[in-house]
Amino acid sequence: MSSTRPSALIADDEPLLRSSLTRMLTQVWPELEIVAEARNGREAVEQYQKFKPTVCFLDVHMPGMTGIEAARQIGRGVHLVFVTAYSEYAVEAFTQGALDYLVKPVDPARLADTVARVRERIGTSQEAPDIDSLLDKLEARMQKKAAAEPLRWIxxxxxxxxxxxPVASIDFLRSDEKYTLIAWRGDDGKAAEALIRSSLKELLDQLDASDFIQIHRSVVVNINMVSHVIRGENETATVFMKGREDKLPVSRSYLHHFKQM
Incomplete structure (x- = not known):
């Protein structure tokens, strides 16, 4: 790897989003070398320490260690770009302009502006800013959002x-690229479905955690609507919903929800 060539780390728990951002960066910043990818904050810290990239693109919401916690461990000396599904975080936390952000789904024009700013900082040898106070603001905003009243209608x-x-009538939610499938019961009790342009992660953060649980990276279920669960091979399982023929996968990472099996 050339010492003069800018390099980047991309951290996001969604493989499709990592691939999409990589593809767009290749178009707007051809000389940038993507040296590492990470699925969560802990991997992001490990990959940063190994490769020391010029810039890190960190998803704010990742399982285990968040992007904010990873940024604290990565520390100074690297240019940070946060990726978030919530524009209100960015408005409050990044008004000083010391850090940059991208809102999902990432807009190519917005990405081009972000790249231009980062390249200017790199080109002028401008040091990465002291990020502690900005991370405090972002973290406080996230905590405030998490404490808000759960979503009641979609x-x-x-x-x-x-x-x-009504959220209470939803059986499950399943991601479908840029959309989320909402499966619910109508007023007549019959199964119904609709697509909305919101990410599964964005919706999950607004739902009551005592009712809705994630069972797969692309599936969230209303636990009150679950009929039964059948254990599968390799620490997986299948969820069956009341009054539906759908068979929903439970991945190894989320099998702990059914640990009594």
Whole structure:
């Protein structure tokens, strides 16, 4: 690796999002070398210590260690760009302009602006800023969001009608690229589905954790609507919903929800 070539680390727990960001960076910053990827904050710290990249793109929300916690451990001397599903975090935490952010889904034009700013800092040998106070603001904003009242309704277009779907009537949610499939029961008790343009992670953070649990990176279920669970091979399982034929996968990372099996 050339010492003069800028390098980057991309940390996000969603493989498709890592691939998408890599592809867009290749287009807007051809000389940038992606030296490492990470699935969570702990891996991000490990990969940073190994490769010492010029810039780190860190997802704010990652399992285990968050992007903010990873940034604290990575420390100074690297240019940080946070990736978040919540623009309000960015408005409050980054108004000083010392750090940069991208809102999911990442817009190519916004990415180009971010890259231009980072390249300017690198080109002028400007040191990465003291980030502690900004991270404090971002973390406080996240905690405030987490303490907010759980989501009660979800808006969705069904045909030509705007429906207000009661969260309590939802069976499960499943990610579908840029969209999330909402599976719920209508007023007549029949199964219904709709696609909304929100990430699964964004919705999960707003749902009541006592009712909704993640069982797979792409699936969240309403535990009250679960009929039964069948244990599979290699520490996996399948969830069956009441009154539905859907078979929902439980990955190894989330099998602890059913540890009594």
């Amino acid at each position: 808006k969705a277009m069904v045909g030509q009608s705007l429906r207000m779907i």
